[in-house]
Amino acid sequence: MLAGPPQAEGAWGIAVTQPIVVGLDGSAGDEDAIRQAAVEARARRRPVRLVHALEIPLPFRVEPDQRDRVRTALVAAVETMLGEAARRIAAAVPGVPITREVVSGGPVPALLERTVGAALLVLGSGKRFDPTRMWLGSVARHLVRHAACPVLVARRPAPGEPTEGPATGRIVVGVDCTSVSADAVAFAFEEAALRGTGLIALHAWEPWNRLDRPDLDEVARAEEARHLAEALAGWSEKYPDVAVERMVVRDRPVLALTRAAAGAELVVVGSHGRADMALGSAGQALLRHAPASIAIVRPRRHG
Template sequence: MAEPIIVGVDGSDSSLQAVTWAAREAALRNAPLRLVHVTLRWAYDVPLVPQPAHWGPAAESTARRLLRHASEQARAAAPTVTVDTEIADGATAEAIIAAAGTAQMIVVGSRGRGGFAGLLLGSVSRALADRSPRPVVVVGEPRTEHGTEIAVGVTGRPGQEGTLEFAFHEATLHGLPLRMVHAWTHPAVRAPGDMQPLVFDLEGVGQEEARLLAESIGGWRERFPDVPVVEQVVHEHPARALIDASASAELVVVGAPGPARILGSTVHALLPHAHAPVAVVQQAPPPTRRA
């Protein structure tokens, strides 16, 4: 059986949107769905003021009710998908990562219930995107229309193989074209010690960036010949370019620097403003240079 898709559930409308998206994705991947609700089972002697409610029958009943409602939502969206549930204990992001194990991906809403008790899933989504070795999909507000393509941010630098593979696979599953977005603000540095010029030819640099994009995706076109590809090179901040692309996208795929590293400014700017779900895929670290 395929590895599961994990969804963080906190009872908010945002997390239920994530459940619906994940259920449909699980159906496409022929994968089971696991709904995870995280709670902190505080001891009475924890020095917090005000003291949170202690875990007990009432809290457990609430957690199971949330999961039951989320399960019903998942089955309504994808009746053929196998759904199971789990109550995890601990800090939310770490508990979801631990529950994910070898899962295909983690899916969460962009915003939680808010406040201390709700564990604000908005901060959790960022923490997961920052730390999870698995792809993390952040689902925002519901849309009235489906997107017409998958969009992916392409840097042209090494380490993006996982990001591109995920994007091509999504385009195949959804039967949609793939828009490869390469945004630049200054000429690329090609080698250590290179200096960026203070003045440069926009048209000439744009042509060079287009060549860089074409070179970086050439092999991927051969691996996925049935996926129509649109190459887009823009003189724009990458976050702005991807936010614009998200308006017509079913999903936006972006690479993150890698586990235990701080998310780049592009991902942080994209997550709260994208018009479509965003998949954050950890990139391989750059190769270590030998002295």
């Protein structure tokens, strides 16, 4: 730690457990991360933990007596940034407990450590994907694959990207009908219930039949619809207030999800599954192009 113990603000009279961890890097994407963190804190009634990992690349020519001065100035600037983020969240969610931390070192170990026992890790991406940005570069890929909790990459549509569509105001979950997407489905239903919104469960399939045989396509579509129904079995009973629309689409999964995401509050996918509904290379493409925030949910280890 660079700035002493974490600084906490606010109180709800609840246990400060399973926080919403927010990784802030001082970029434009922080605005979206702060906004989504406030939404999640309000919905889940969880505390917020703001984290900035500070790596200080001091030039070799800086005199030793100046290093501490530079370090102190940088830490002060980061604390100001975190303080402003805390004020914005507190204004949106009065009384929410907020912790601010400035951590010395790289963002990967700092954030991975703080995902243990967390409800969610929120990162910002800015309005457009940029492979040079920290969160959506190798750091984000590592966090998505190894975080101990779901990771939400917050973004808004960029100019020219669609802002309305069939999913406007709803949550979209990609379902590949394997056990890998089961936790993503669970997360999506819970999120929809907490936000008081509807849910689109989308399953996309690519036809094995390359011939012009509509009859075979109908058979395949019926089979895929059956798989989707099985993957969703029991969830509407658990969350009866969540209106669910099932979509079975003949298309590449990442394209189907990108199109369905227009206007969505959130897109939810699993990680490491078949049919590209999980976060592999196609999922990375979804992060680049989907005009909505995306939550990536890794399967939990049971037992």
